[in-house]
Amino acid sequence: MQLPPADRTASSFTGYTRAHWEAAADALLTAVEPYATEDRALYHLPGDRTSWSGRLSDGLEGYARTLLLAAFRRDEKALERYADGLAAGVSGVWPRIEDRSQPLVEAASIALALRLTRDLLWDRLDDGVRQRAAAWLGDALTAEAWPCNWELFPVTVGGFLAEVGHEPDASRAAIDRGLERIEQWYLGDGWYTDGDGRKFDYYNGWAMHLYPVLHAWLERDERLLDLYGTRLERHLSDYARLFGGDGAPLHQGRSLTYRFATTAPLWLGALTGRTPLSPGETRRLASGALRYFLDRGAVDDRGLLSLGWHGPDESVLQGYSGPASPYWASKGFLGLLLPPDHEVWTAAEEPAPAERADAVTPVGPPNWLLQSTRSDGVVRLHNHGSEDVRYDPYYTRLAYSTVTAPSPSYDNSVLVGDDPSRTGIEPLGAGDGWAASRHTAGGGASVTSVVLARGAAEVRAHLVTGTEPGTPVRITGWPAGEGLRAELLPAVGLDDSLTGVTGEGATLFVALGRLTGEPDPLPLAELVSVRVDETGAVEVRWSDGDGARVRLDGSGVEAAPLT
Incomplete structure (x- = not known):
């Protein structure tokens, strides 16, 4: 991956600036493009591993998770390709969203991407494509979710569909139901369990906080943003301590192959103004994590994210891990929604808690x-x-x-x-x-x-x-x-x-x-x-x-x- 030279003036700890994040996003998007099907509805990334959901679902996962990256990058040329894939996907290529099925997960990424780029993608689609896409996504409103962070996927889909006027009552019902269900898992001081029991891990950051806070922010709902934003801010006080001086996140919990998705809640705090961290500390932590993985072989010689931690590593995988699963790392590029002149990009880096x-x-x-x-x-x-x-x-x-x-x-x-x-x-x-x-x-x-x-x-x-x-x-x-x-x-x-x-x-x-x-x-x-x-x-x-x-x-x- 070709990145700009390190900038030790603005970023004395990592050398990374916004230009490095943009270059990394562009390189990842370019690398996956050869693996798209001719109609661009599926991305079949190489490898002999198939998740327990099957090859078709894995191809949808490749589309949805890299679309999310293109949305954070607001790359118009890439979004044109994904628009073509959307049109084909909702015309019979993609599997239906059913109870507790993997397409429910991917529907959330697609809906979030469409909501964030409505002016660049959704509003430019033919009306027939929009209707078919809304109908495909609409199954997520009533699909049964696994009782964990999955409850937030219908919330995310419902937020988009309500905004575009598709089944507004059902959409609002899905939002209310999902947000109500996660309340039973909030244990205070910014921490959720990921469902029943005592499962504490990075899903707190890249799911349990990410989706409710983004939903409230996109809705411009100050009541919800105050509720979920206050929780996020408290969580980040602990979360910032989970990164080592070399940028590494703690090696604990499941789905570690998502790697620098761990940075998503850091960016989310800056995006919504709900963070105890200074701009320089936010960027130092986030850029440190991105650099940690890029420097240690997370991207292979084809420019693809491998199934693993540094390089390929079967020990961090689960049965649901397919070839495109690592691209939930796209969530780590949430910071690109912040404009280039935002202080989180312009402030000098400051030491992380582990360095102080x-x-x-x-x-x-x-x-x-x-x-x-x-x-x-x-x-x-x-x-x-x-x-x-x-x-x-x-x-x-x-x-x-x-x-x-x-x-x-x-x-x-x-x-x-x-x-x-x-x-x-x-x-x-x-x-x-x-x-x-x-x-x-x-x-x-x-x-x-x-x-x-x-x-x-x-x-x-x-x-x-x-x-x-x-x-x-x-x-x-x-x-x-x-x-x-x-x-x-x-x-x-x-x-x-x-x-x-x-x-x-x-x-x-x-x-x-x-x-x-x-x-x-x-x-x-x-x-x-x-x-x-x-x-x-x-x-x-x-x-x-x-x-x-x-x-x-x-x-x-x-x-x-x-x-």
């Missing part, structure tokens, strides 16, 4: 603890409240970071009797420098866990109950990586292989951990010490003299400063 200072920050609804270090720019997420409905290494590990990926050997886990499962995660609170949870482990054991963090150092304590005496328990830490030091040292109840055995009743295991990119850090044992007092409480003392006293029992965790 060491920080250990609790995040309430997910019950996470975010730990970042300025010296290496690494961000670590200690997970004490997020899980999927099944065991999933991208949700149920104890920790994630911007520089590591979950390993097949069960990093960041507690193995009870060689069983690494962690289900039924129950948050027990997060506070100043700590977070805690309880979960069910192998054979029905209960594990109460707490992590305390300072700088790059961690103390991890686990109280195991409900096992036969003599059951082996093994603690694992961070996976190793190039240029990284990953450490886990036994402190209480563990031998040098980080293994111990349970006794009668509750058994405590404590380890010291660290993940750092510093080339020559101080020994971990010099940064923190641990002892168990006569009552069984864990006393942690940091090298600066501060400390905490933590008590774990079957009912929860109590943490207090050491005096």
